[in-house]
Amino acid sequence: MQIDLDLLYSWGAVTKEYKKNEVIFHEDTTAGFYYQILEGCVRMFNANDKGKEFTQAYFTCGQSFGEPALLIDKEYPATAVAFRDCKIVKLSKDNFLKILDEYPFIQKHFLNLLANRIYTKTKLAKDIINQKPEFRIIAFLNAQKNCGKDEKHLVPYTRQEIANFTGLRVETVIRVFSRMKESNKIEMVNHKIYY
Amino acid sequence: MQIDLDLLYSWGAVTKEYKKNEVIFHEDTTAGFYYQILEGCVRMFNANDKGKEFTQAYFTCGQSFGEPALLIDKEYPATAVAFRDCKIVKLSKDNFLKILDEYPFIQKHFLNLLANRIYTKTKLAKDIINQKPEFRIIAFLNAQKNCGKDEKHLVPYTRQEIANFTGLRVETVIRVFSRMKESNKIEMVNHKIYY
C-alpha cells in the first residue's frame, strides 16, 4: 500500500473512475498529478511509428504510477491507459510534493519504491535485449509470477500482451509457446497457458 | 555533484583506485557499498550466455552508482567495471543509510536522482526495443549529447561500445554509420564520427 487514503483526501485528492482502455495521461504531456490505484489495473506503454506497442509496465491495486516525471518536472515518457476498469485517486503535483516534504517516512517510502523500479527495469532490459524469444518470454513469466511457487499457475495475459511486453510479435509468441508445450515447459489446456 | 566529500569521509568513506577494466562489483553479488566517482568513468553491463554484452549505463565524474540494490537489499542486477582508470569513494551500506536518515535534503536528492534514472531507462527501453538500428543509434547519440547544441561534436565511443549499448553488432553499427554518412546525418573524418 502507498500513501494513506485519508491523508490523500485531506490534501484534496479526488477519486476518478476510468473505463477500460481510457487514457489516463499521454506520452509527452507535462506531469500534473500523483496517481494511486484503488481498483483495477493500469498499463504504461509506448508505440513506435508503425504502431507497434511496447508495454513498459503494469500497475495494479495499491500501486502508484507516474511519479518520476512529477519529481523531475518532465513530460511523461509513456502513455498510461486503464487496462481494466479503474478507480484511481488523483492528487495535484504541488500537494504531492508538499506531502513528501512534510512526512519524511513517506519520502523514504518513495525512495525505496523508485529503487525497486530501477532494479526491475534493469533486470528487464537485461532479459529482453540481446536475448532469444523463448528467453524473453520466460523472463516475463517469471517476473509476473509474484513468488517462487513450484505449482503451475494460469498465465493471465493474452499472447498479444506478452508480445507487447517482450518486444516480439504475436505469431512469434504463439510459436514459442507451441514449442514450450512440446518440451513440457508449460501446459496448455484449451488455449490457456499454465506456467 | 553528489554527497559532500568531507561528509563522506567523516562517516568513514575511503577512496579507492581502479585500473581500466577492473571490476568494481559483480552481477548477483550482494550490495555492500555506496560508490561515488571522483575521477574516471564506470560502465554497468550484463552479458548473455553467448558473451554478448549489453551496457546498462555509463557513470562519470561526480556521479554515484549502485544505490538501488543498496536501498532494497538485493543483489546487483549488473556488473560494474572501470571504463577508464578511476578514483572512487566507497562508503559502507550502513553508514550510507544512516546519512540518508540523518540528512533529509540528501534523501530528497536521491529521490530526484532515482526519478531521473527511471526516466532515462524508460526512454531508453522505448528507443531500443521495437526500433530499427539507425533509430537506436541516433537515440544513443542524442542521449549522450548532454545538451541541444547544433554544432557537430566528436562521438567519444567506439563502434563496439555503441553496439553494446544499442543491442546491435559492431558490423551493423558500422554499416549504419556508412549509410548515415552518405545521407549527411553524420560526418566522418578518418574514422572519427562527428554528430
Next chain:
DNA sequence: CGGTTCCTTGAGGATGATCAACGAGGGTGG
C-alpha cells in the same frame, strides 16, 4: 617497427517479422 585495438567489407545464413487466411470461443441482441 611490432603489436594492439579498432574499423571495414563481403558472403551466407538464420531468425523473426510480415502478410493473409482461417478457426474457436464468448457475449449480445433479435
Next chain:
DNA sequence: CCACCCTCGTTGATCATCCTCAAGGAACCG
C-alpha cells in the same frame, strides 16, 4: 436458441533484416 460479431489464437508461406563468420586494413602506442 440462434445468428452475429469481436476478440483471440493458429498456421503456412514469404521476406527482409540483422547476425555470423572470415579476412584484411588502418590507426595508434610503446
